[in-house]
Amino acid sequence: MDLDRMFSGMSVSSSGMAAERRRLDVIARNIANANVVATPGGEPYRRQNVVFETILGELGGDGLPGGVRVKDTLTDHETPMNEVFDPKHPMANEEGIVAYPNVNMAFEMVDMMTSARSYEANMKAMKLYKDMMSQALTLLER
Amino acid sequence: MSGFDIQAVAQRIAQEFQSVKGAGPKTGAEDDKGGFADVLDKYMRESTDLQNEADGALNDLVAGKNDNVHEVMLAMAKADVSFRMMVEVRNKLVEAYQEVMRMQV
Numbered sequence: 001m002d003l004d005r006m007f008s009g010m011s012v013s014s015s016g017m018a019a020e021r022r023r024l025d026v027i028a029r030n031i032a033n034a035n036v037v038a039t040p041g042g043e044p045y046r047r048q049n050v051v052f053e054t055i056l057g058e059l060g061g062d063g064l065p066g067g068v069r070v071k072d073t074l075t076d077h078e079t080p081m082n083e084v085f086d087p088k089h090p091m092a093n094e095e096g097i098v099a100y101p102n103v104n105m106a107f108e109m110v111d112m113m114t115s116a117r118s119y120e121a122n123m124k125a126m127k128l129y130k131d132m133m134s135q136a137l138t139l140l141e142r
Numbered sequence: 143m144s145g146f147d148i149q150a151v152a153q154r155i156a157q158e159f160q161s162v163k164g165a166g167p168k169t170g171a172e173d174d175k176g177g178f179a180d181v182l183d184k185y186m187r188e189s190t191d192l193q194n195e196a197d198g199a200l201n202d203l204v205a206g207k208n209d210n211v212h213e214v215m216l217a218m219a220k221a222d223v224s225f226r227m228m229v230e231v232r233n234k235l236v237e238a239y240q241e242v243m244r245m246q247v
Contacts, residue, residue, distance in 0.1 A: 003185075003188040003189070003191075003192065003224050004192075004220075006223075006224070007216075007220050007223075010216055010219070010220070011216070014212060014213060014216045017210070017212045018210050018212070018213070021210060123212070126212075126216070126219075130219050130223060133223050133227075134223065134226070137223075137226055137227055137230050140230045140231070140233070140234050141230070
């Protein structure tokens with residue numbers, strides 16, 4: 001559609017918001033699974049992280065960097081598991097240690113706030129874009 | 143939502159502008175395709191397309207095919223702005239037409 005080009009900036013913000021939403025989904029998953037010691041695979045849950053990438057030229061129209069999308073959801077194998085000594089736990093090993101997920105609640109909270117703020121910033125950009133167009137429309141009024 | 147369709151209105155207005163154009167004195171420029179009525183007609187079609195898109199996005203959201211609320215809002219904002227732009231252009235055209243009609247001969 002030809003008129004769609006008018007809204008290219010809004011599409012960029014929209015893609016940013018969609019990506020932040022995906023990130024929040026993954027953070028929510030991390031928080032919800034923070035105490036899961038046995039996933040269907042038998043392993044404790046591992047923290048997950050999203051990676052964003054720029055969509056080049058698709059949304060910008062003139063080859064400028066366009067929007068953003070979630071490239072991949074990666075599993076954190078670096079951070080060590082949270083080991084708790086609890087010999088009575090059914091999932092405890094021979095030494096009585098239970099491996100809890102490597103989810104740090106404080107980190108997740110900070111990530112969550114970052115995500116929410118980014119969503120807000122994209123929202124603001126989109127709103128401003130719309131306001132600018134509305135301003136231009138008032139040129140015709142007398 | 144789906145009952146609202148400005149396509150018919152758009153065609154009607156385009157026809158009226160065409161007839162106004164035809165009623166005037168022949169200037170020899172009748173044949174050129176880039177008349178204002180055509181431009182306005184195109185605007186209206188685009189605006190209708192965006193409104194249909196917004197309708198579709200809303201239906202998708204309600205049907206659970208899409209879970210991004212902001213995309214629906216974006217589609218609706220697009221439809222809103224394009225419709226208002228079309229209305230502004232049309233208002234200006236009608237204003238100019240009325241200005242000419244009021245002119246003392």
